[in-house]
Amino acid sequence: MTEIKVAIIGGGGFMGYAHSLGWALAPITADTGATIRKAVLVEADEDRAKAAAKRLNWDEWSADWREVIARDDIDVVDIVTPPASHAEIAIAALAAGKHVFVEKPITNDLADADLMQDAAEKSSAVSQVGFNYRHAAAISFVKHMLDDGTLGHPLQFRAHYTQDVGALGRVLSGWRAKKGAGGSGVTGDIGSHIIDLASYLVGDIESVTAIIGAKDPAENSAWLSDDQRREGQYLDDAALWMTKFSNGAIGSFAATVYASGRKNRMFFELECTGGTVEFDWNHSDEIKLSLVSDKPDQQGFRTVSLNENHEDYWYPLGGMGSGYIDDAALQLQKFVRAIVEGRAGSPSFADATRTQRVIEAVMRSADSHQWVNVDEVTA
Ligand SMILES: NC(=O)c1ccc[n+]([C@@H]2O[C@H](COP(=O)([O-])OP(=O)(O)OC[C@H]3O[C@@H](n4cnc5c(N)ncnc54)[C@H](O)[C@@H]3O)[C@@H](O)[C@H]2O)c1
Structure with a gap:
């Protein structure tokens, strides 16, 4: 071997x-x-x-x-x-x-x-x-239900990525708080994850309209005005953006580090013509699922608990609480398989560059207060 x-x-x-x-x-x-x-x-x-x-x-x-x-x-x-x-x-x-x-x-x-x-x-x-x-077993399950037609065509995606580190006055690493080193701020850091998930599950994001908020650490009050944010070169601590996808679906996204009580909560709902799925990283081995084809007297959400019948769930028993390190291993396994089999890795540098283009579109839209077409964003 x-x-x-x-x-x-x-x-x-x-x-x-x-x-x-x-x-x-x-x-x-x-x-x-x-x-x-x-x-x-x-x-x-x-x-x-x-x-x-x-x-x-x-x-x-x-x-x-x-x-x-x-x-x-x-x-x-x-x-x-x-x-x-x-x-x-x-x-x-x-x-x-x-x-x-x-x-x-x-x-x-x-x-x-x-x-x-x-x-x-x-x-x-x-x-x-x-x-x-995107490699978590729950996400693979959603992806299968999209690929095999169970969920039908994506209509609307709504995602939140919320943390409380800003609210608690904590910075995970010094580089995250600095212009240049920290990129945009939360949009590039945690927001990039929900852009990647949206692109993976729903499709390419075509255009974006956004607002962003920055906090002056010395001021315990609301967000700075756009002018103050630009003058002070503050990074975004919160962002909201709406998107149109190339396949006609629509989306809304929120990212912030000022969400007291939210411990790395990544959440989304995806409505499709055939049903809806809901995912919350804080319950990472569960998917809430409702299918339009459910019997009329059984409609509503059921909780699917991931178990040994789901791809990438490797415990012989459901309910074992698969989490962050399982996910780290899953993505590296797929990378190693790609090397062994001579295939491209996923997400590729091209996929991640497209995500970077969406992040840049969020920043440009927040500054211009206009919709920004992602394909027109150049370096
Ligand atoms: N996928 C995820 O869930 C996730 C979560 C957190 C961070 N990240 C990403 O991982 C990356 C690192 O983030 P982190 O939180 O681990 O940061 P970190 O600050 O905790 O760790 C970065 C390390 O890099 C070292 N380093 C810096 N420059 C170096 C150099 N030239 N040579 C050798 N070592 C060097 C630093 O000393 C530090 O130990 C970032 O891109 C971040 O966005 C991803």
């Missing part, structure tokens, strides 16, 4: 933890056709690299990602650094012939995303972006 040797760049942070567990779990829970070696953990400095490699069980550590991607014995480069550094590392890794997994958002900057897409398309290596939620 092929052995795949992985180097993780930025492995001492939040995603370093999730991916380290994901790489360990991936070959245990499914046969991907390869064994995985957690070969090298790279961090910004030697002490951090050494400590993280030991704690997260990597064979070696390094404080120099360039030296690591130049090594002949590394097959996969897994990039979990902040988004502003994704393009440089990913493009160099692809040029060195490595398969590349990069965390979401693909980058903060559309021009960089275009370069990354171009590099991926010119390379024979496999590349994939870390929109992990």
